[in-house]
Amino acid sequence: MQSEIVWMIIGMGVVTYIPRMLPFVLFRGKELPEFLQGVLKNVPYATLGALIFPGILFIHEDIWYGMLGAAAAIIISFLGANVIVVVLGSIAVLSLYSFFI
Amino acid sequence: MSEIALNKxxxxxxxxxxxxxxIGIGYLPVALTFGLLAKTTGLSIGETLLMSLAVYAGAAQYISLSLLALGTGTFEIVLTTFIVNIRHFLMSASLNEKSEDDEPIIKAAYAFGITDETFSVAAVKEGTVSAGYMFGLNLIAYLSWVIFSGIGHAVGASLPQTFQESMSVALYAMFVGLLVPSMKKGVKVVFLAVLAAIFNTVFTITNALSTGWAIVTATLLSAVLVELIVMMKERRTKDAE
Known part of the structure; x- marks a missing residue:
């Protein structure tokens, strides 16, 4: 291994770990002002929205591919399926689509 | 007593x-491709595995490869990694609010495994989040990421193209599968997700912010705005009483 690359990787590891770890060590939880606690409770759902869009539309040059994947995932999960079923079902729908197109 | 605790x-x-x-399924195509790209960028299999083991952050690892290919210096690459991954601070702060009390050292240990995906799964779970749950969740996700990065490098090929393409939807489908059941619970969740999605789409399409910052900014804007609206509504109902 080249030592410069190894040092780079170690540096990347350290700067990635620090933001992951700090909040758990700095805060005990539930001691922040009520408004801030409310905001932090909102974060998961807002993050999910931002993680899905617009990324899902751009998984393929063909934008309909992403649209179809999104529609499949939304419909399958709306029907109450488990997350794994949503994942496998969406993959299956897109496999069929690329098989026929 | 301790036996009961251990069982739990x-x-x-x-x-x-x-x-x-x-998550393990979703990481498969992404990690395979990372291993393959690392090989074509000139990283050895040891360096590739070390990066997946030590950094464990998909987007940052991909970016570091393209920067390495451009001949960017070590310091810039580490700085870019920091900027791309600073969003985890927000996720850890949020997860800390629903995690069970534990020694800081235990929390610091499972904090290593916080990614967009493990955070999303743990954060929308019913009830509190225990250390045991986090270690189990992290283990599967981490193993998938590390092992498939190595296989991608060793085999030097990704999945057959159609399969690779259809599998690229996996992580997004997982996010949808986590979000939709929560959306049924209330209109607040719908607003949070839709607002953040609109903000992120605008930031991304206009190229106003880089990916990491776009997600953090969109998330924070949506979370704060919705909380302000809730607060104002509560105040108004209190005044009316």
Whole structure:
């Protein structure tokens, strides 16, 4: 291994770990002002929205591919399926689509 | 007593591992491609594995490869990694609010495994989040990421193209599968997700912010705005009484 690359990787590891770890060590939880606690409770759902869009539309040059994947995932999960079923079902729908197109 | 506690953490660990399976599937194509790209960028298999083991952050690892290919210096690459991954601070702060009390050292240990995906799964889970659950969840996701990075490098090829393409939807489908059941619970969740999606789409399409910052900014804007609206509504109903 080249030592410069190894040092780079170690540096990347350290700067990635620090933001992951700090909040758990700095805060005990539930001691922040009520408004801030409310905001932090909102974060998961807002993050999910931002993680899905617009990324899902751009998984393929063909934008309909992403649209179809999104529609499949939304419909399958709306029907109450488990997350794994949503994942496998969406993959299956897109496999069929690329098989026929 | 200690036996009961041990049993409880055992089931929690298993529950976490089960919840990690979708992430493990979703990481497969992404990690394979990372291993392949690392090889073409000139990294050895040892360096590739070390990066997946030590950094464990998909987007940052991909970016570092393209920067290496451009001949960017070590310092800039480490700085870019920091900027791309600073969003985890927000996720850890949020997860800390629903995690069970534990020694800081234990929390610091499972904090290593916080990614967009493990955070999303743990954060929308019912009830509190225990250390056992986090370790189980992290283990499956981490193993998938590290092992498939190595295989991608060793085999030097990704999945057959159509399969690779259809599998690229996996992580997004997982996010949808986590979000939709929560949306049924209330209109607040719908607003949070839709607002953040609109903000992120605008930031991305206009190229106003880089990916990492776009997600953090969109998330924070949406979370704060919705909380302000809720607060104002509560105040108004109180005044009316």
């Amino acid at each position: 953490s055992g089931t929690e660990f298993r529950r976490g591992m089960q919840a990690g399976i979708s």
